[in-house]
Amino acid sequence: MRQEALEKLKILAGAAKYDVSCASSGTKRDNPGKKLGSAHPWGICHSFADDGRCISLLKIMLTNYCIYDCAYCVNRRSNDVPRTAFRVSEIVDLTIEFYRRNYIEGLFLSSGVIKTPDFTMEKMVRVVKELRIIHGYNGYIHMKSIPGASSEFVREAGMYADRLSVNIEIPTEKNLKFLAPEKDFKAILDPMGYIHQGILENKEERQKHFKIPKFAPAGQSTQLIVGATSDNDQQILTLATNLYSQHHLKRVYYSGFIPVNSYDKRLPALMEPPMVREHRLYQADWLYRFYRFKVDEIVNDSHPNLDLEIDPKLSYALRHPECFPIDINKADYEMILRIPGVGPRSADMILMARKHRRLNSDMLRKMGVVMKRAQYFITCGELSERNSIQTWKPEGLKKLFLEQVKNKRLADATQLSLW
Amino acid sequence: MNIFQYDKTFEGFLSLVFESFSLKVIPNRIEDLEASEPYLWMEKYRITTNPDKSNRVWNALKNKLGHEASFAVFRIHLAGIAEMEMVLFRYVCKALASKQSISDNFADPDVLAITKFDKKVCREAQRMLEFVRFQKTGDGIFFCSMDPEYNILPLIINHFETRFADQQWLLYDFKRNYGFYYNLEKTSQITMQLDSVNKHTGKVNKDILAEEEVLFQDLWKQYFKSTCIEERKNKCLQMQHMPKRYWKYLTEKQS
Numbered sequence: 001m002r003q004e005a006l007e008k009l010k011i012l013a014g015a016a017k018y019d020v021s022c023a024s025s026g027t028k029r030d031n032p033g034k035k036l037g038s039a040h041p042w043g044i045c046h047s048f049a050d051d052g053r054c055i056s057l058l059k060i061m062l063t064n065y066c067i068y069d070c071a072y073c074v075n076r077r078s079n080d081v082p083r084t085a086f087r088v089s090e091i092v093d094l095t096i097e098f099y100r101r102n103y104i105e106g107l108f109l110s111s112g113v114i115k116t117p118d119f120t121m122e123k124m125v126r127v128v129k130e131l132r133i134i135h136g137y138n139g140y141i142h143m144k145s146i147p148g149a150s151s152e153f154v155r156e157a158g159m160y161a162d163r164l165s166v167n168i169e170i171p172t173e174k175n176l177k178f179l180a181p182e183k184d185f186k187a188i189l190d191p192m193g194y195i196h197q198g199i200l201e202n203k204e205e206r207q208k209h210f211k212i213p214k215f216a217p218a219g220q221s222t223q224l225i226v227g228a229t230s231d232n233d234q235q236i237l238t239l240a241t242n243l244y245s246q247h248h249l250k251r252v253y254y255s256g257f258i259p260v261n262s263y264d265k266r267l268p269a270l271m272e273p274p275m276v277r278e279h280r281l282y283q284a285d286w287l288y289r290f291y292r293f294k295v296d297e298i299v300n301d302s303h304p305n306l307d308l309e310i311d312p313k314l315s316y317a318l319r320h321p322e323c324f325p326i327d328i329n330k331a332d333y334e335m336i337l338r339i340p341g342v343g344p345r346s347a348d349m350i351l352m353a354r355k356h357r358r359l360n361s362d363m364l365r366k367m368g369v370v371m372k373r374a375q376y377f378i379t380c381g382e383l384s385e386r387n388s389i390q391t392w393k394p395e396g397l398k399k400l401f402l403e404q405v406k407n408k409r410l411a412d413a414t415q416l417s418l419w
Numbered sequence: 420m421n422i423f424q425y426d427k428t429f430e431g432f433l434s435l436v437f438e439s440f441s442l443k444v445i446p447n448r449i450e451d452l453e454a455s456e457p458y459l460w461m462e463k464y465r466i467t468t469n470p471d472k473s474n475r476v477w478n479a480l481k482n483k484l485g486h487e488a489s490f491a492v493f494r495i496h497l498a499g500i501a502e503m504e505m506v507l508f509r510y511v512c513k514a515l516a517s518k519q520s521i522s523d524n525f526a527d528p529d530v531l532a533i534t535k536f537d538k539k540v541c542r543e544a545q546r547m548l549e550f551v552r553f554q555k556t557g558d559g560i561f562f563c564s565m566d567p568e569y570n571i572l573p574l575i576i577n578h579f580e581t582r583f584a585d586q587q588w589l590l591y592d593f594k595r596n597y598g599f600y601y602n603l604e605k606t607s608q609i610t611m612q613l614d615s616v617n618k619h620t621g622k623v624n625k626d627i628l629a630e631e632e633v634l635f636q637d638l639w640k641q642y643f644k645s646t647c648i649e650e651r652k653n654k655c656l657q658m659q660h661m662p663k664r665y666w667k668y669l670t671e672k673q674s
Contacts, residue, residue, distance in 0.1 A: 002634055006641050013645035034584040045660070046549050047671055049647040052656025059646060097635050098642075100561065100586060101553045103670070258650050273650055352523035363526045 015064040024056040024105040024140045026218035027162040037138030057108035066112030070180035074260040106140030117148035128160040148187040154194040163218035175229040219250035227257040227274040234304040241295040254281040280306040314340040318394040325388040328380040341374030425466040433473035449504045488522035498569035544571040552670045555629040564621040566594040621668040643671035
């Protein structure tokens with residue numbers, strides 16, 4: 001029994017790991033019934049795997065049998081990998097026992113598609129239902145919604161899960177059809193629509209009767225694979241920002257393509273996953289969500305792809321030298337946020353602190369502003385326009401920054417070799 | 420030079436602030452009542468803790484700073500770092516003297532130091548929420564030991580009371596030799612001899628562990644291994660989020 005359990009966990013955790021979402025935030029559950037579990041709005045990570053990704057949820061598949069044959073997926077029908085399936089009670093026990101030991105913040109339940117999407121959804125719903133109703137479990141649950149599932153099961157899942165997600169994976173329909181001929185955008189976007197609609201209706205009902213439980217309180221998210229197709233960053237980011245504004249998604253995740261099926265000639269041959277590009281996309285995503293950038297300020301027809309050498313915020317600043325330098329003691333919040341080296345937190349601090357006195361560069365540094373960057377884009381006290389981007393010119397600054405990065409890498413490498 | 424000595428409680432600290440104001444003497448050094456190194460040319464003041472005086476200072480502080488920032492004063496004192504006491508003293512004095520709240524005047528070095536240190540304390544508390552690993556014993560108690568850098572155990576009890584309301588648990592701080600035990604009804608502070616726990620690894624002796632405990636520890640270790648994507652291995656990132664000093668008590672990092 002022991003060996004069997006370990007083997008199953010190995011296969012089904014290994015099959016689920018390519019889902020990048022591991023957030024446990026966005027929902028608040030108290031534990032009024034004095035049973036098991038609670039959830040915090042800001043989420044808690046419990047460990048970090050050797051790849052540096054956080055482990056917050058028990059990310060597991062119900063089964064890795066699948067009727068589909070998507071080229072980018074490790075669990076595709078035509079792959080010769082060991083297959084297995086959990087019984088509902090097994091997943092429930094594993095979740096509860098891990099949770100009691102404070103290993104995890106909750107469950108992330110995914111599954112390969114067996115028989116039909118609805119058949120699979122029904123089994124998954126049974127897991128979350130059992131956790132919530134029979135065991136009084138109050139922790140976090142993230143449940144994947146299967147593409148092609150009917151609204152009835154999606155609705156039921158939303159009553160028990162905190163977050164639902166449907167993965168789009170391939171950013172354009174043409175390429176999706178190419179890599180996964182059995183899928184189409186409709187099958188993916190429909191469940192997304194059900195979730196969105198469920199959240200909106202629930203909001204309205206709760207205004208009348210506040211005791212009605214929340215529907216998917218942590219909202220929905222999705223994932224896009226980067227680098228498996230020829231789609232450019234503009235296409236990816238435009239899709240992502242549309243999802244944020246129209247479907248009110250909480251998160252769009254970007255997953256650098258890992259060639260799990262290198263024999264399939266429809267896929268590009270990559271030496272390693274496009275980690276830098278993935279990182280730049282997340283930075284661009286942050287600019288949209290927290291720095292009040294518009295998507296066409298980050299990527300547009302003349303710059304369809306993000307600069308891999310420098311981050312998108314710096315890249316924006318260098319393309320728009322006319323906006324800088326900015327007077328830190330006078331400028332609006334929006335403009336302060338656009339200074340490379342200033343994040344939302346230091347922007348907040350600047351706004352609060354300048355009510356008390358005029359700020360100089362030393363104070364900014366102590367507040368956490370990265371002056372190595374910011375000094376060329378601001379004026380304050382002793383920092384004048386003479387040292388700014390106007391004198392340095394964008395090309396000069398870019399060269400300078402790249403030099404800095406190179407020197408830092410060199411220094412880090414020497415330090416590492418000393419150890 | 421003036422030395423103020425007090426009993427290291429938070430009430431004592433607030434009484435100390437009160438005395439400093441009423442005596443019009445500013446300490447150059449704050450220390451424990453027991454500290455008895457002889458100092459030449461030093462004026463020594465022994466502060467007695469007085470609930471009336473400390474309450475007056477506390478209420479004034481809450482009025483000036485608001486709930487969040489005054490609670491931060493409590494948190495920083497609780498952390499128990501001797502070097503921070505003078506900074507905290509200056510911070511409290513400035514807060515009481517100022518007409519408006521000073522908590523967001525980050526250009527003031529003391530305010531900034533307090534803000535930064537508070538962040539460190541909160542992060543340590545947050546990390547304990549993350550890295551606590553309970554081991555279930557034969558009598559059904561979930562046990563975890565820790566040695567946090569700051570004294571933060573009282574700050575996190577609430578979280579565990581809410582979350583694990585239907586299981587008995589015991590959290591123990593090895594460094595400061597005290598812990599909290601929850602018996603399904605209430606939590607009480609305890610100090611005890613933990614003979615059946617390895618002080619270096621926090622591991623409970625096998626003979627008093629619950630029967631299924633080892634299996635779940637192994638399953639967790641297996642999960643930890645299986646969920647890592649080999650192609651993306653990044654030890655630096657892992658260490659950045661989960662510094663090595665926490666590893667010794669982590670089930671998944673033990674062999």
